[in-house]
Amino acid sequence: MSSSEACILCTKLMYGIIIIILLLTLSFTGVNSVTVSDEVVKLPGQPPVTFKQFAGYITVDQNKQRSLFYYFVEAASNSSSKPVVLWLNGGPGCSSVGEGAFVEHGPFKPSGRVLLENDYSWNKEANMLYLESPAGVGFSYSVDQSFYTSANDVITASDNLAFLEKWFEKYPEYKNRDFYITGESYAGHYVPQLANLIVHSKAKINLKGIAIGNPLLDFDTDFNSRGEYLWCHGLISDATYDMFNTMCNYSTIRRQAQSRSMTPTCSRVANQASKEIGRFVNAYDITLDVCLSNVFSQSLVLDQIQDEEAKIDVCMEDEMIVYFNRKDVQTALHARLVGINKWTPCSEVLSYDMDNLEVPMTPVLMSLLKSGVRVLVYSGDQDSVLPLTGTRVVVNGLAKQLGLNTTLPYRAWFNGNQVGGWTQVYGDVLSFATIRGASHEAPFSQPERSIALFRGFLAGEPLPAAANEIAQKPKAEIPRL
Amino acid sequence: MSSSEACILCTKLMYGIIIIILLLTLSFTGVNSVTVSDEVVKLPGQPPVTFKQFAGYITVDQNKQRSLFYYFVEAASNSSSKPVVLWLNGGPGCSSVGEGAFVEHGPFKPSGRVLLENDYSWNKEANMLYLESPAGVGFSYSVDQSFYTSANDVITASDNLAFLEKWFEKYPEYKNRDFYITGESYAGHYVPQLANLIVHSKAKINLKGIAIGNPLLDFDTDFNSRGEYLWCHGLISDATYDMFNTMCNYSTIRRQAQSRSMTPTCSRVANQASKEIGRFVNAYDITLDVCLSNVFSQSLVLDQIQDEEAKIDVCMEDEMIVYFNRKDVQTALHARLVGINKWTPCSEVLSYDMDNLEVPMTPVLMSLLKSGVRVLVYSGDQDSVLPLTGTRVVVNGLAKQLGLNTTLPYRAWFNGNQVGGWTQVYGDVLSFATIRGASHEAPFSQPERSIALFRGFLAGEPLPAAANEIAQKPKAEIPRL
Known part of the structure; x- marks a missing residue:
């Protein structure tokens, strides 16, 4: 090679390096340019799948540099004909990506160094969009940290709408798709308020319905049901x-x-x-074991054989936290830690305005129902924090205020041949359902029953009754003692 | 061989045959002669074990030919230093051998053609005596069938005492052993009344305590708690x-x-x-699956893979019924069908005086407690038939009437590192305990927690609290939503 040839090669190399550095800089600054793909090629430890995943940021306030992190999972099959479903966790301050996607109903569940496939992933039924909201939650952030002390329901709803509008711009193929908003716990506030904002802002979003699980809807009714619930469950x-x-x-x-x-x-x-x-009961699932996630439990792993038959990994939350704090995972997700040193499932920087908890959601739900948005309220029946007893009373009251008649009387619903829970429908638009044996995070503890409920909700159909052939089975009138 | 040699052999053979026929005749007439051993050499399909089993009849009324069937299982180790514990099921009319021994806490559980070992068999803690009572239940019988329409609590207690006295004569090595009576459901009537009869008859039985699970104690309190229980569990x-x-x-x-x-x-x-x-909920365990034990479920076995992870064989009762109707099983148990064609888990010939259900057991329990007999009342907390809420109120009332102070305040008890249920102790003699996640037949659905409770009861000690090392774990004051 001559020296001039070497020099040309050298120049080419330098250009190459400059381009690489520029690309790296762009990707690491995380600018929400639609020109940079948010596709997640492969998550560390992930088994091969046929559907695509995306993750990244949408800036909801350019001035204050407020960016919300999302994780989007295409439906596993026929994604182009399936709806888009937004999922929000509560807290206020807890992560929808961590809890919702990686503990409850996403395609994967962390287990040690790998991700296991979830047979009951909700992306079998829909294109699932998990959003960490408001800024300050999970990987979502505000560079202007004063935001963290002013966050409230109004800002959350408005940021979430801004997110959605930009997200649909970024993913135009999903723009006219049927759209649903789902969530649990304090998302009993987020979900109806976002839905109501969509309806009243005339945003071009094809909102069909909302589903909220173990939600906070009415402060006094919901919390006062706790004493009674604890008592009649023996706690x-x-x-x-x-x-x-x-x-x-x-x-x-x-x-x-x-x-x-x-x-x-x-x-x-x-x-x-x-x-x-006592301190060893999971208030969110009073019958489930608790995770002993400390030195003591580590010694247990060494000392004794684990229960091989346990269906539910009660330490999954711990596994999820470890997973999200891995650098390779954060890189694969295009996620960054801004203003925090560690990813936490529930925010340690956010000071949400707790007076918002007192705001009743029934007027918002009434407004939605009047606008033709379907509403499903469901309850994992082992939850003592926001028990089914309070929730059911709120839904009854809602139906009464709206003058909605019972269109499907209270009855058991079925998943396969076993009872999945109980349900009641009012005016064909408002449904109440319990999930039997389920925790506050129902899809975590009863994944199969939860996806059955989700399927029914999307179909807009009453939950399955007993099949005719099994409905014939006789039952004794007076139980023996 | 000469003809005379052949003749001697022939004579010997004949004698041998005659002796065999005589022995067979004796064993098949089932006379309760103590000279005929009731030892069960081996149950069909049984794995090898180190302890002995006995089964057979004790005649409680020679005139009326009333005989009670028992199954006795020696303690698996150190049987000579362990107490004797009688177990009674309820109904009225249900079998203690079928339900108690072969579904709940005996050494074996039927599974297809074989018996599986039960890791949580109560004979690890005591010499267990299972009694089918009154006559007309299971293999127990009265040749005079008019008995079946006159059976009541008084007769049952008196027959059971007659049984015990004769049984201890037959097994003298157990005569001075500590003795406990246990049972569940309607045995909430049988157990205290038998105990009371022992105390007042001055029978030479070393009665130390009684334990009754999900018992009927007070008709109104117990049954009225059902509505509330069903409601707050979402049914x-x-x-x-x-x-x-x-x-x-x-x-x-x-x-x-x-x-x-x-x-x-x-x-x-x-x-x-x-x-x-609905018809597909097990009233005795509202969260457990139900057994679909008919043609439909048989087709299911052919059509789909069974849930491999299911911990509890919800069809165990069906397996037990098949097992007890096998001729080889009946022969091995020295059991006979008298006046019936089929063994049933709950009697189809007995017409128990149902007015007995209304008799309150609190006075009987008070009398026992005054005599120094320890009383444990426990509740599988998933039972809607005799729910924990009613039982707890009855026990509270009992303590109050006796002026017993709380000696151990209501708190969680532990099995290993997980909560096994809740407990409260009054005056160190009267205890209430729940078994978490347990059905009406608690040892069936929560075998490990049930044997832990049984162990504590025999030891006369409060149920275990959290170990110190795990008690340190902090707990958030206000649950996140």
Whole structure:
């Protein structure tokens, strides 16, 4: 090679390096340019799949540099004819990507160094969009950190709408697709408010319905149902239940705890209940084992054989946290840590305006129903935090206020040949359903029953009844003792 | 061989045959001679074990030819230092050998043609005596069939005492051993009444304590707790719960159903509840799958893969029925069908005096406690037939009437590192405990937690608390939503 040839090669190499550096810079600054693909080629430890995944940021406020992180999973088959479903977790402050996608109903579940396939992934039924919202949650961020102390329901709904409009611009093939919003727990606030904003902003989004699980809808009704629930499931004594009824109810305890103004009486009742329940019960699933995720449990792994028959990995949340803190995972997801050192499933920087919890959601739901948006409210029936008993009363009240008649009387619904839970439908637009044996995060503990419920919801059909052939089975009138 | 040699051989053979015939005749007439051993050499399909088993009959009324069938399992180790524990099922009319021993806590569980070992067999803790009582139940019989229409609590207790006295004569090595009586459901009547008879008859039986699970103790309290239980577990609607509270409560429904005198109002409430609950929920364990034990389920076995992860064989009762109707099993157990063609888990010949259900057991329990007999009342917390909520109220009331102070406040108890249920102790002699995630037949659905409870009961110690090392784990004050 001559020196001039060498020089040309050298120049080419330099150009190459400059281009690579530019590309790397672009990808690492995470600018939401639609020219940069958000496709996730492969997640570390992931088994091969036929559907595509995307993840990245959408800036919802250019000035304040507020960017929301999403993870989008195409439907596993016939994605072009399936709806788009947004999923939101609650908290306020918890991650939809971490909890919703990687613990509840995404295509994969972390297990050690690898991802296992989830047989009951909701992307078998829809194109699933998981959004970490508001900024400050998970990988979503605001460079202007003052945002974190001003976050509330109004801002969240408005940011989420801004996100959606930009997201549909970025993925135009999904723009006219049927669209649903789903979520659980405090998303009982996020989901109806976002849906209502879509309806009233006349955004070009083809919103068909919403589904909310174990939602916070009415502060007093929801929280006061807790005492009764704990009592009749055996977690507190008759004496303590009496204290809830006569001295200080649970909504008052919650209100005082949030505002750090506990009266001695309420403090006594709360402490008494906590003492009886103990510290080793998962309040979100009173029958499920708890994860002993510390040095003690590590020694257990060494000392004894694990229960091979356990269906539910109660330590999945811990696995998920480890997974999302791996650098290779963050890189694969095009995710960055901005202003934080560690990814956490529930935000440690956000100070959400807790007065928002008191805002009743029934008027918002009424407005949605009047606009023709279908509403499903469901309850994992093992949850003591937002129990089915309160939720059912709220839905009853909603139907009554709207003058909706019962179009499907309270009855068991079926998944296969076993009871999946109970359901009631009002005016063909408002549904209540329980998921039997399910936790606050229902799809985590009852994945098969949850996807059956999800399928029914998308189809806009009542949940399955018993098949005729099995419905014939006789049943004794008086149970033997 | 000469002809005389052949003749001697022939004579010997004949004698031998005659002796064999005599022995066979004796064993098949099933006379309760103590000279005929009741040892069960081997049950068909049984794995090898180190402990001995016995089964057979004790005649409790020679005139009326009333004989009770028992199955006795020696403790698996150190049987000579372990107590004797009698177990009784309820019904009235259900088999302790079938249900208690072969579905709940005996050493074996039937599975197809074989018996599987039960890791949580109560004979690991005690010498277990299972008694089918009264006559007319299981293999127990009365040749005088008029007995079957006159059976009641008084006769049952007296026959059971007669049985015990003769049994201890037959097995003298167990005579001075610590003795406990246990049982469930309607045995909430049998157990205290038998215990009370032992105490007041001055029988030479070393009775230390009784344990009763999901017992019927107080007709109104127990049955009325059912409506509330069904409601707060999501099986009935708010509207139907309201009907229970305002139109016709469950104890009235039960009373009217038993006497075949249903009023139209109560009938309407009962039908409404039945309709909502549906026919495919196990009332004895509201979260457990049901067994689809018919042609339909047989086709299922052919058509689809069974759930490999299912921990509990919900069809075990069916397997047990098949097992007990095998001739080789009946022969091995020295059991006979007298006056019936088929062994059934709950009697089809007995007409128990159902007015007995109304007799309150609290006075009997009070008398026992005053005599120094320890009492444990426990509840599988998934049972809707005799729910924990009613049972707990009865035990509270009992403690109050006796002036017993709480010596161990309501708290969680532990099996290993997970919560096994909740417990409260009064005056160190009366205990209440729930078994978490357990059915009406608690040892069937939660075998490991049940044997832990049984162990604690025999030891006369409070149920285990959380170990110190795990008790340190912090817990958030306000659950996230």
